[in-house]
Each structure stands twice: as C-alpha cells, then as structure tokens.
Amino acid sequence: MxxxxxxxxxxxxxxxxxxxxxxxxxxxxxxxxxxxxxxxxxxxxxxxxxxxxxxxxxxxxxxxxxxxxxxxxxxxxxxxxxxxxxxxxxxxxxxxxxxxxxxxxxQLDEVQIKGKSVIEKVRESAYNVVAVDAQAMTNTTADLSNALEQASGVKVRRSGGLGSRASISLNGFTGRRVKLFMDGVPMEGFGDAFQLNNIPVSIADRIEVYKGVVPIEFGTDAMGGVINIVTNQRSNTFVDASYAFGSFNTHRASVSTGFTSKNGFSVLVNGFLNYSDNNYKVHLDKMLDVNTGTYVAGDYEVERFHDTYQNKTVMAKAGFVKKWWADRFFVGLTVGELEADVQNAYTMEIVYGARTRASKTLLPSLEYYKRNFLTKNLTARVTANYNHNANKSIDTVARLYNWYGDYATTRTGGESGTNTLSEFKDNNVSATANLSYDINKKHSIKLNDVITGYERKLSSDVPLDQLTSATDTMRRASRKNVIGLSYGYRPSKKWNVNFFGKHYYQYVVGPVDTVTVGNNSQYEEQERSFQTSGYGLAATYFFNNAIQLKASAERAYNLPSAQQLFGDEVLNTANTSLKAENSSNFNLGVSSNSRFKNDDVLYVDVNGYYRLTKDFIQRVQSARYGTVGNVNFGRVRNIGADAEVRYYHKNKVMVGGTLTYMDLRNREQIRDASSSVASSTYNNRMPNIPYFFGNADAAYYVHDIFGKNNVLSLNYNFNYVGEFYLLWESQGSSSTKATLPEQVYHDFSVNLSLAKGTYNITLEALNFTDARLYDNFSLQKPGRAFNVKFRYYWNRRK
Known part of the structure; x- marks a missing residue:
C-alpha cells in the first residue's frame, strides 16, 4: 500500500x-x-x-x-x-x-471526407463495448437509468417510482459487480442525492457500456462490466434549461450553462430538482387487518400514501481548456440533498406510514488532463474527489400499518421492530492517476492506479445509551487500491490486441458476528486485508472495414463495496465478513456498421459470453423484516448472448431494438462449505434475476414543419421482460412457485423542436396500456403516466 x-x-x-x-x-x-x-x-x-x-x-x-x-x-x-x-x-x-x-x-478533383463520431470510435475498440447517444434523449423526461436501458444486455431494476433505488443488471451481473463512473471517476461514493435514478439525461453526452472485460484506464475491480457516463464537456458558451411535470404530481427541472473565454477560462454549472408524490396505484392479493394482525385474501387496489421524494443538486466546476500546461484543468464542487419517505421494504406485505430517510452530499473534485505531458506521445490524467455524505434514517413511531393507511399501536420501538434514529456520515475519497504512452504507431503502454477509501461515523446528538449499542460505535472503514498495466499492439489498421494485468488490495475494519446464542448475536471489531492479481486480453479484427470481430478474456475480482459490507442503515443490512468474488470471463462478439449508397445505415452488434464465478455475492431477503443483505454463495455459471440492431433511413426514420438471453445457474453441488449434503438447488437458475428481456424503438422525423429549421418527431418504445423466478425454481409445486409473470409495456412521445432546437416541447405517454409492472422481489412500479416537458437551448457556437 x-x-x-x-x-x-x-x-x-x-x-x-x-x-x-x-x-x-x-x-x-x-x-x-x-x-x-x-x-x-x-x-x-x-x-x-x-x-x-x-x-x-x-x-x-x-x-x-x-x-x-x-x-x-x-x-x-x-x-x-x-x-x-x-x-x-x-x-x-x-x-x-x-x-x-x-x-x-x-488538392484533388473531388474529395469527400467522412469523419467518425466518438460513439463509432468507442464501438470499434477491442473491448466489448456499446455506446448510447444520450444527447438524442435530451428532450425527454428520462434520467440516466432510463437511458441505460437502450443498451443491449442492460436491465435496470427499480424498487418503485421516481427516486426509488435502482440497481443495474449487465449480462447477468448485478449490483456492485457493475461499476459506475462519471468521466472516468468512480461513482461508488457519490451518495443518494446524486445517482442514476435522479440525474437528468441532459447532463450526459453519451453513456459507454463495457461488458465483462474492461480497460485498465478505469482501474476498477469491476467483474460484470463498467458504465461510464461522459458528461457534456463543451468548451463554448451555452444555456440549456428545462421543466417537466406529469402524473403522480411529478416535477423535474434542470439548468445547464457554460462559458468559455478566449483565453481558455471555462465555467460549467449544472443544477437539477426532482419531486414526486409517487402516489400511483398498486394491486395486492391480501391485506393486513391491523386489529387482528392477520392477512385477509382478496383483490385490492390501493394508492401509495407515504412515498414522497425530492432531491436537488448543483454541480459547478471552473478551470481552463487548451492551455500550454493543460488540455483540461478543472476544480469542481457538487452539492446535493435528498428527502424521502419510506413506503415499504423489499416486499409488498410490509408497509410503513411514518418512516423517512434523508441525505446531504458535499463533493469537491479535481481534474487534470494533458497530452504530450513532459514528452511527446505521453498523456497524463489525474482525478480526485472527496465526498462527504450526511445521512439520516428515522423510524421511531411504534405502529403497524396496512396499505389503507390504517394502523395499530405496537409495543416495539419502531415500524421495523426497533427504534431507529440513525445519523451517520459516509466519507469517501477517490484518486486516479493514469499515464498512456504511444511508443510508436504499433506499440503503446498504459499505467493506471486508483485508490479509494471509505469511512462511516456515527453523528447523532442522541445519547449513545438510548438508541445505540456497542456495535454502533465500532469503526466501519474500507480502503481499496487497484493498479493496472497494459500493453497494446496494433500491427495494422485491421487488427489490434491489448494485454493487461491488475493488482487488487483491500483493507476492511468493522463489527463481525463472532458468536450467536439463541437469537442474540455478539460482535467484535475486527480488521482484515486481502490482495491478489488478475490478468486478461482483448483483441479485435476488421474484415473489409465493414465487419468487426471482438474477443476478450480475463481473470477478474470484485471487492465488496461499502454498502455490501456496512449496509445503508435503512433496508440493507451489513455483512463485514464478505469475501471478494472471483470470476473467469470470456467474450466473443461481431458487429457491422454498413452505409448504403442512399446514405442509409445498418448497425448490427451480437455478443456471446461465458462467466464462472466463485464466492458469488448474493442478495438475500429477510421475510420477517423485509430487509436485504449479502452473503457469499458458492459457484455460479452464466452463459448468455445479446444483440442490438438499428437501421437509419437518411434523417427521417430510425428503427432498432435489443434482445438479451442468459442462463445464470447455481453450480455449487453441496449445500455449504461446512457440510457434505448435496444442494437441492444445484443447477437451478439464480432467483430474482430476469434472464430474457428486450426492447424495440422507432422514430419518425418531419422536417421544416410550420417553418424552416423546425422538426417534429414521433417516438415509440416497446419493452419486454420474460417470466422469471423470485425464489429457487426447485422449491414449491408447479402451482405454488414464486414467479413474476411476463411483462409487456409501451411508451409513446411527440416532440416539436423549433428554430434549430432552441425551443422544444415534448408530450409523453409512458406505459400507456397501464400494464402491471414488477421488479426486485415483486415490488410494483408505476402504471400509466403522462408527462409534458419544455426545454430551451441556446448555443453561441452552433
């Protein structure tokens, strides 16, 4: 270290x-x-x-x-x-x-130069990566999590409406195995006030999705892949402002503005606000009678009554671009806060009526980027941020609620069974140093080092002997360091290959359950560390500049995240004894980007993959309290494929879609490490993970409507999720197996853009057939919703 x-x-x-x-x-x-x-x-x-x-x-x-x-x-x-x-x-x-x-x-008689977009260049790398054009969605009410679902192999899991907790499934890997970055900076410690589920899509230029093997530039312990949100880095002067409102009393507003002077001084400010009552209707097959404490079967339709969500965030950075000493140098500050009711746990059977949570984020940051650093062909990049999160979880009302809002007084300390007035601070630090050197046109090397740290501190003013135990006062801290070195060989424009190695290190200190007597656990503070190495390669080959073949393989590790180790003091429980996952990953893909004589374009991308993971970190649910925790679970094997197809007819029509299928199964033959009893769930599909899903979308554009430089666009989205098991498929009879049914829903929007995109108005009908949608242990998501959005955009250098 x-x-x-x-x-x-x-x-x-x-x-x-x-x-x-x-x-x-x-x-x-x-x-x-x-x-x-x-x-x-x-x-x-x-x-x-x-x-x-x-x-x-x-x-x-x-x-x-x-x-x-x-x-x-x-x-x-x-x-x-x-x-x-x-x-x-x-x-x-x-x-x-x-x-x-x-x-x-x-000087030629006739010359036509067609440059490649950044998205095309990303797609043509040796790694299995797709890029989503976020700018194409700026006139919608989508957040970053909505935009992500346009990529093949990606499924975003949500526990409810606006602001609900979102987790990402990428080729079968979920949660913290998929690492999130913003402009190459880890988002792991950004806090609840600044996450995919509340950041408007207008903040991003594109979203890069790396599946499986990822470049060492990210310096991460990602095992399932990396999602990198590339923000707008315009070095010009502009204003982008929008406001949207819609069903469930939902309001969203955002403003982005930037200024760059002639001497390279640049300022960029982004601010956004989200609010929703989230009072959509849910359907239940039984209702709690609070007087008797028993459930009464029936067909119930009720409205959520305690799920208000609001957050506001401001991102600001200032610095210089295109200077002799730096191509980019910025100092930034992000400030955000969140207040939210907690309506239910990870099950619809348990409902809360007074439980709340809150969070505040203060995040200073630094970015430095320079080509030809100290010498020609050497590129240097340094980033650093320190995130201070103040969090609060309140559950002090001794009541038992049902979905009608009725309640009975209980003898317990709170709705979850114990009094909770938890105020704690999460401090996260991250620093990245990257050097990239092109030895010549054929050979290059890269060195990357990422250091991250986490510490949680109790900050409540309440006397410790009233609402805390000795366990609450124990230290909770984690440090990670991932250093990587890669070598790139490009003998010709037709093919290239990258070899890389990584070294992982993690240090953890926290309370560990050492002795359990009856229902009582005894904890003691313990320290432990872990280090290992991984390696891999990625290669690509082009056939006639029209078809690209990709192949990659790696031995990768996923170090437990802070939330997996220490919980979130709300609905996620802690397990500081978690071990790192390790996985062997293999990927093979082919893509084609064909342009026809009439300028129509056909893009096709197909990928297959194999994963064998040991010490798999699985989310498990507590039926009694509705909470979830994480445990290491034996061996898991995944074989899958995904595809994306898009066709563009000039600037008038776009039709496309994605499809994903995976076979994610338990390959652990014995029940646990302490016994020799055969596992009854061997070769079962892993529960609560969709394995067959896809979407299709189409857009039609009418140009110069109502005047020159105006565009009317009609957009349609079709979404599909196949039936999947909530629990192990071998448990229960054919009529009692816990499953989520097949889900199909449709979205439609109309956008009118005036004066070269200066004025924009959008009307949206989401899930307009009012289909019943579920996710994450059968939690219900919103039904039919209507939104309208107004957007103004001005750019001095169009």
Whole structure:
C-alpha cells in the first residue's frame, strides 16, 4: 500500500514540477492567421517546435501564447494548407501575421471526407463495448437509468417510482459487480442525492457500456462490466434549461450553462430538482387487518400514501481548456440533498406510514488532463474527489400499518421492530492517476492506479445509551487500491490486441458476528486485508472495414463495496465478513456498421459470453423484516448472448431494438462449505434475476414543419421482460412457485423542436396500456403516466 501511495505522490510531484518549470519570466506571441485571400483560418494549430507550448486560432484567426526568452521555431499547421515554420527570437512581446497557401498535394478533383463520431470510435475498440447517444434523449423526461436501458444486455431494476433505488443488471451481473463512473471517476461514493435514478439525461453526452472485460484506464475491480457516463464537456458558451411535470404530481427541472473565454477560462454549472408524490396505484392479493394482525385474501387496489421524494443538486466546476500546461484543468464542487419517505421494504406485505430517510452530499473534485505531458506521445490524467455524505434514517413511531393507511399501536420501538434514529456520515475519497504512452504507431503502454477509501461515523446528538449499542460505535472503514498495466499492439489498421494485468488490495475494519446464542448475536471489531492479481486480453479484427470481430478474456475480482459490507442503515443490512468474488470471463462478439449508397445505415452488434464465478455475492431477503443483505454463495455459471440492431433511413426514420438471453445457474453441488449434503438447488437458475428481456424503438422525423429549421418527431418504445423466478425454481409445486409473470409495456412521445432546437416541447405517454409492472422481489412500479416537458437551448457556437 505504501509503495502505491509513493508512486502516486511521485507522479503528482512531477506534475507540479512541470508546472513550476514555466514560472520564469515569459513574453507573449500574438497574431493572426489567414489564407491567401485574407480570410481568417479557424482552429489552426500554432506551436513552438520541440516544446509543449501550443494553442489554436479562434474564429477570427487570432492566437496568443507565451514562452520564456529564447530562439524558437514557430509552426502554423492546418489540414488542407501548407505548413509554415518561422524562426523567431523572443526577448519581448511579439505581434505577427501570417498567410497559409493551399497544400498542393491534397488538392484533388473531388474529395469527400467522412469523419467518425466518438460513439463509432468507442464501438470499434477491442473491448466489448456499446455506446448510447444520450444527447438524442435530451428532450425527454428520462434520467440516466432510463437511458441505460437502450443498451443491449442492460436491465435496470427499480424498487418503485421516481427516486426509488435502482440497481443495474449487465449480462447477468448485478449490483456492485457493475461499476459506475462519471468521466472516468468512480461513482461508488457519490451518495443518494446524486445517482442514476435522479440525474437528468441532459447532463450526459453519451453513456459507454463495457461488458465483462474492461480497460485498465478505469482501474476498477469491476467483474460484470463498467458504465461510464461522459458528461457534456463543451468548451463554448451555452444555456440549456428545462421543466417537466406529469402524473403522480411529478416535477423535474434542470439548468445547464457554460462559458468559455478566449483565453481558455471555462465555467460549467449544472443544477437539477426532482419531486414526486409517487402516489400511483398498486394491486395486492391480501391485506393486513391491523386489529387482528392477520392477512385477509382478496383483490385490492390501493394508492401509495407515504412515498414522497425530492432531491436537488448543483454541480459547478471552473478551470481552463487548451492551455500550454493543460488540455483540461478543472476544480469542481457538487452539492446535493435528498428527502424521502419510506413506503415499504423489499416486499409488498410490509408497509410503513411514518418512516423517512434523508441525505446531504458535499463533493469537491479535481481534474487534470494533458497530452504530450513532459514528452511527446505521453498523456497524463489525474482525478480526485472527496465526498462527504450526511445521512439520516428515522423510524421511531411504534405502529403497524396496512396499505389503507390504517394502523395499530405496537409495543416495539419502531415500524421495523426497533427504534431507529440513525445519523451517520459516509466519507469517501477517490484518486486516479493514469499515464498512456504511444511508443510508436504499433506499440503503446498504459499505467493506471486508483485508490479509494471509505469511512462511516456515527453523528447523532442522541445519547449513545438510548438508541445505540456497542456495535454502533465500532469503526466501519474500507480502503481499496487497484493498479493496472497494459500493453497494446496494433500491427495494422485491421487488427489490434491489448494485454493487461491488475493488482487488487483491500483493507476492511468493522463489527463481525463472532458468536450467536439463541437469537442474540455478539460482535467484535475486527480488521482484515486481502490482495491478489488478475490478468486478461482483448483483441479485435476488421474484415473489409465493414465487419468487426471482438474477443476478450480475463481473470477478474470484485471487492465488496461499502454498502455490501456496512449496509445503508435503512433496508440493507451489513455483512463485514464478505469475501471478494472471483470470476473467469470470456467474450466473443461481431458487429457491422454498413452505409448504403442512399446514405442509409445498418448497425448490427451480437455478443456471446461465458462467466464462472466463485464466492458469488448474493442478495438475500429477510421475510420477517423485509430487509436485504449479502452473503457469499458458492459457484455460479452464466452463459448468455445479446444483440442490438438499428437501421437509419437518411434523417427521417430510425428503427432498432435489443434482445438479451442468459442462463445464470447455481453450480455449487453441496449445500455449504461446512457440510457434505448435496444442494437441492444445484443447477437451478439464480432467483430474482430476469434472464430474457428486450426492447424495440422507432422514430419518425418531419422536417421544416410550420417553418424552416423546425422538426417534429414521433417516438415509440416497446419493452419486454420474460417470466422469471423470485425464489429457487426447485422449491414449491408447479402451482405454488414464486414467479413474476411476463411483462409487456409501451411508451409513446411527440416532440416539436423549433428554430434549430432552441425551443422544444415534448408530450409523453409512458406505459400507456397501464400494464402491471414488477421488479426486485415483486415490488410494483408505476402504471400509466403522462408527462409534458419544455426545454430551451441556446448555443453561441452552433
């Protein structure tokens, strides 16, 4: 651990020394670049040869940079024009003007250049990755979790309406096996006020979904894959504001604005607010009689009455772009807060009427990115954040509720059986250092180091002897360090391969159940650490630039997360004795992106995978309290496939869809490690995990409606989830097996965009057939909902 910290400190020291090295007296070189006719040349590259000092011309063809006293070769370069090199002696400020002539070697009778989008480049990497264009959904009321479901192999599990807890299933791996990143920074400690279930999709430019094997740049212990949310990083001036309201008294508002000056100073602010009563109707087959404490069978339709949710968050960052010392340097601060009622546990049978939770987030951050760092072809990236979460869970009303809102007074301390007035602070820290060096066109290496830390502290003002026990005062802390090294070999444009290795380290301290006498547990504070290594490779090959074949394999580990180890003090219980999962992963995929003569495009992506996981971390439910916890569970094997197909007809029609099937089974032949009894659930499908699901969507665009530069779009989504088991499939008779039925639902929206997208209005009908939808231990989700959204967008550089 000390060695890794020393490496990170050395790297940061080099960064500081590099910056200080330019602190001597400097003189400016300013000027203007134009073509032979005198027209200004925009985005030309101006640099001092054999240095890291460079800039680019603005829209007026103007540029400015600075350097210490000396003799330099000033180079002006722009594609399509001849390169000009001028020798200058710098001992005072200079003001110059140059003209560039056309590059004769590039003058052809006819030339057509078609660049690749960032999304296309992501798809063409050696890793099994798909990219979702989030900007295409900015006029909808979708949050990031909704956008994710547009990717093949992804299923977002929700426990209810707006703001409900969401977990991600990616090719059969769920929960913390799938790691979330925002701009390459781990989101594990971002807090409940800033999560996928409440962040508007407008904050993102695209969402990258890496399935199974992931690049070492993320430096993570992900075993099921990585989801990287790439935010808007516009270096211009803009305003993007929206407001939406809809069913269940739901209100959503967001504002994004940015400003970039000519000298590269940049400010970006994002703010959003979400509110909902979540008072949608649910259907029950039995109702609790609070007077007798018994359930009465029947067909009940009731309205949720204690599920209000609200959160507000502001993200702000300021810094510089396109400077000689940094391509991007930003210091940021995210502030958010959340207040929510708790309507029910992880079962519909237990309902609460007074239980609440709250959270506040304070997250300062730092980002530094530089190409040609210290030397040519070396890229450096450093990120760091510290997240302080203040959380509160209140359950002090001694009542037993039913779904009508009726209640009876109980002798217990709270609705969950014990008094809970839990106030605690979660402190998370994360630091990443990444170096990438292109040795030449064929060979490259990358080094990445990620250090994360977590600590929970009790912060309640209530006397300890009233609402806490000795267990509550024990330390709860975790530290992780994942360091990775990769080597890339690209012998030609047709194929490339990446080899990588990772070293994992985790330290945990917390209460451990050591002795159980009857129903009483005895805990003691224990410390433990774990370290191991993993490895893998990813390769890709192109056939005639039209078909791409991908293959990857790895030996990976998933270190238990803070929530799995320590719970959330609300509905997730702790288990600090969890062990790391380990898995052997294999992936094979093929994709094609074909463009036809009429500019129609057909995109096809098909992937198959195999996973064998040991010490699988499984979520288990407590029927008595409705809570869930995590335990290590033997061996699990998963074989599956997913596919995505999309067809684009010019700029008028888009039709596409995704489909996922997986066979996730228990491969542990004995009941547990302490016995030799055969397991009755051997070869059963793993419970409470959908294994067959998909969606289809279509869009039709009408251009220049009601005037030039206006667009009317009609959008339809079809969603399907096959029947799956809630409990082990071998348990119960054919008529009593616990299953969730097949679910089919439809969404439709209409959007009118005026004046090149400046003014936008959207009408949505979600689940318009009012299908009954369930998830996560049969928790019911909202039925039919209608929304309207207004959006204003202004960009100075369109």
């Amino acid at each position: 000390f060695k890794t910290l020393l490496q990170s400190c050395l790297f940061l020291s080099l960064l500081v020394c590099n910056t200080l090295g330019y602190s001597q007296e400097r003189y400016s070189i300013s000027g203007k670049l134009s073509d032979q006719a005198g027209a200004p040349l925009t985005d030309a590259y101006i640099y001092l040869e054999h240095t890291q000092i460079y800039t680019m011309t603005n829209q007026a063809g103007e540029f400015k940079l600075s350097a210490p006293v000396g003799t330099y070769q000033l180079v002006c370069s722009l594609m399509g024009y001849e390169k000009k090199t001028i020798s200058i002696e710098l001992h005072n400020d200079l003001n110059v003007a140059y003209k560039l002539g056309p590059d004769r070697e590039m």
